[in-house]
Amino acid sequence: MVQKSDLDPIYTSEFIGSKIEVTDSEHEGYIGLKGKVVDETKETFVMKNHEERTVPKEGNKFKIEMNRSWKTLDGSKLTYRPENRIKKLG
Amino acid sequence: MRRQKKAKLRRIARKRINVLFKEAEEAASKGELERANRYVELARKLGMRHNVSLPSEFKRRVCKNCYSYLYPSKSCSIRLKKGSLVSKCFECRSINRYVYERNSK
Numbered sequence: 241m242v243q244k245s246d247l248d249p250i251y252t253s254e255f256i257g258s259k260i261e262v263t264d265s266e267h268e269g270y271i272g273l274k275g276k277v278v279d280e281t282k283e284t285f286v287m288k289n290h291e292e293r294t295v296p297k298e299g300n301k302f303k304i305e306m307n308r309s310w311k312t313l314d315g316s317k318l319t320y321r322p323e324n325r326i327k328k329l330g
Numbered sequence: 331m332r333r334q335k336k337a338k339l340r341r342i343a344r345k346r347i348n349v350l351f352k353e354a355e356e357a358a359s360k361g362e363l364e365r366a367n368r369y370v371e372l373a374r375k376l377g378m379r380h381n382v383s384l385p386s387e388f389k390r391r392v393c394k395n396c397y398s399y400l401y402p403s404k405s406c407s408i409r410l411k412k413g414s415l416v417s418k419c420f421e422c423r424s425i426n427r428y429v430y431e432r433n434s435k
Contacts, residue, residue, distance in 0.1 A: 252342050253342070253345075253346065254345070254346040254349040254350060256349070256350060256353055256369065256372070257349060257352070257353040257356075278365065279365075279368060280372075321375075322372055322375075322376075323372065323375040323376045323378075323379045323380075324379065326339050326342050326343060326346075326376075326379075326380065327339060327379070327380075
């Protein structure tokens with residue numbers, strides 16, 4: 241059997257509601273932004289701390305809290321609609 | 331093998347639907363109704379994509395006409411009338427009925 245992907249199961253889980261932080265970015269202004277994910281689209285996350293910020297997935301690296309542990313995410317691998325992500329990456 | 335894989339994807343989809351409805355309830359309780367409606371939209375899309383129906387306890391939290399999230403007193407009213415629970419959506423003014431008394435004479 242050919243493995244479709246050897247990605248961490250975290251890539252198919254739900255991000256809305258969990259805490260997220262931008263660890264690395266192609267654009268300096270995004271580094272260090274953190275907050276709770278309130279919405280997700282094909283290309284972006286919307287995170288809310290004091291104010292809402294829309295951060296693109298492409299070119300950014302994230303750190304996300306799941307089950308009381310922090311996991312790293314590569315945003316460039318996540319550019320699918322949230323409902324399609326399971327099928328594409330699972 | 332293929333069937334096993336599909337079952338695995340459906341399991342993930344069910345889990346994510348649960349998470350989304352939990353978040354929708356939290357958002358609606360804070361008064362962020364538009365956000366709650368967005369989470370319902372995402373949950374429904376997940377279900378449609380992976381052939382998973384919404385569990386019955388969540389079906390009752392969604393308006394059957396406009397699919398907005400129903401939070402009693404904030405986005406719908408609830409009355410008990412003649413053996414059925416009647417909820418009226420504030421968004422589209424439509425009525426959803428849920429029968430709770432089937433064997434009455």
